Amino acid sequence: xxxxxxxxxEIAELGTQVAVHGAVRASEIGSDYLFDLIxxxxxxIFESSPGG
Amino acid sequence: xxxxxxxIRAAILESRPSTRDAILRWRRGAEYRAAMAAFADCPxxxxxxxxxxxxxxxADDVWLGxxxxxxxxxxxxxxxxxxxxxxxRDALRTGAILFDCPAASISASVTSAAAMAAMAPPTSLIxxxxxxxxxxxxxxGARLRRWRAEPLTPGFSAASARRCEALGPRLLxxxxxxxxxxxxxxxxxxxxxxxxVSVVATIRAGAAPLMRExxxxxxxxxxxxxxxxxxxxxxxLLAFLRLSGRADAACQFEAVTRDPAFHLRxxxxxxxxxxxxxxxxPRLGEMAVEDPNAEVRAAAGLTLAAARRRVEEARCxx
Numbered sequence: 001x002x003x004x005x006x007x008x009x010e011i012a013e014l015g016t017q018v019a020v021h022g023a024v025r026a027s028e029i030g031s032d033y034l035f036d037l038i039x040x041x042x043x044x045i046f047e048s049s050p051g052g
Numbered sequence: 053x054x055x056x057x058x059x060i061r062a063a064i065l066e067s068r069p070s071t072r073d074a075i076l077r078w079r080r081g082a083e084y085r086a087a088m089a090a091f092a093d094c095p096x097x098x099x100x101x102x103x104x105x106x107x108x109x110x111a112d113d114v115w116l117g118x119x120x121x122x123x124x125x126x127x128x129x130x131x132x133x134x135x136x137x138x139x140x141r142d143a144l145r146t147g148a149i150l151f152d153c154p155a156a157s158i159s160a161s162v163t164s165a166a167a168m169a170a171m172a173p174p175t176s177l178i179x180x181x182x183x184x185x186x187x188x189x190x191x192x193g194a195r196l197r198r199w200r201a202e203p204l205t206p207g208f209s210a211a212s213a214r215r216c217e218a219l220g221p222r223l224l225x226x227x228x229x230x231x232x233x234x235x236x237x238x239x240x241x242x243x244x245x246x247x248x249v250s251v252v253a254t255i256r257a258g259a260a261p262l263m264r265e266x267x268x269x270x271x272x273x274x275x276x277x278x279x280x281x282x283x284x285x286x287x288x289l290l291a292f293l294r295l296s297g298r299a300d301a302a303c304q305f306e307a308v309t310r311d312p313a314f315h316l317r318x319x320x321x322x323x324x325x326x327x328x329x330x331x332x333x334p335r336l337g338e339m340a341v342e343d344p345n346a347e348v349r350a351a352a353g354l355t356l357a358a359a360r361r362r363v364e365e366a367r368c369x370x
Contacts (some may be wrong), residue, residue: 003328004366010358011322012351016210018315019277021284026267041288
């Protein structure tokens with residue numbers, strides 16, 4: 001049975017938008033954390049499909 | 053940018069074994085183990101015990117000196133020694149994380165009085181969501197401006213958020229230890245005549261899921277940010293599952309729609325609907341009725357009709 005996929009534009013968003021962790025600096029939390037987060041996911045994607 | 057000379061490169065490589073040995077000795081030392089033991093049994097959902105342990109540790113001059121002593125000695129003996137401290141630096145502060153465990157982290161920082169005097173005053177403040185214990189080693193004549201915000205509740209909404217409230221300033225004193233409950237309080241340094249040196253324990257236990265940024269001028273809420281790297285990582289990974297077409301991961305999407313963080317619950321449902329609306333539809337119906345957050349219920353209710361229509365159209369096409 002084929003998947004039924006909705007466009008993200010059809011799906012309501014919350015009134016309260018929540019930015020990603022590290023988007024503001026507070027104490028030792030800052031853009032380094034955001035960078036680490038993105039790199040970790042990028043590594044996972046690369047490891048999942050190294051040739052892709 | 054000039055390259056590293058062969059002599060410097062050789063010196064860096066030569067210092068690695070002694071750096072590794074010094075760090076191992078330090079981690080096996082009594083002071084590091086005392087911090088590990090202090091936080092070992094602290095519950096993950098209650099900041100009280102970890103806060104009490106942090107206050108006890110930071111008030112202990114002997115412990116703090118002995119913790120840093122071996123690292124300073126190693127530096128003095130070898131300029132290429134690399135301490136195991138994650139550094140952080142911005143226009144105002146230079147700091148490093150001295151200790152890190154699941155319950156808390158301890159960092160040291162120097163805030164530049166000259167940079168503070170040269171910079172435009174801050175226009176916003178952050179309610180970080182975490183309790184902090186601050187030991188002021190050098191007050192530098194600075195003050196803390198302070199604010200109080202409403203507690204975060206499961207029904208939090210940016211649209212109905214109240215303004216934060218300004219509290220009286222607090223003059224810092226050399227050697228004092230004080231607590232800032234970042235779940236409802238914020239503070240900013242100002243007016244330093246000399247550099248401010250501090251050690252801060254940040255308590256992860258019982259942290260609020262969101263950080264809130266308020267404008268100083270009118271104390272209105274400006275922005276909401278996830279205080280939890282796990283939540284942000286989960287959002288990214290669910291998007292990755294969707295883009296990878298992993299409809300077999302339905303149980304992962306379903307589990308995250310029950311997360312304590314309201315924004316993560318809805319993010320998971322959005323990704324699931326965009327991947328496999330038929331599988332997501334029953335849970336969407338539940339969220340429209342029983343999710344504890346009104347915005348999530350409203351978003352689920354708004355989306356429900358469109359999702360049902362898409363599933364019905366597919367069934368008719370057959």
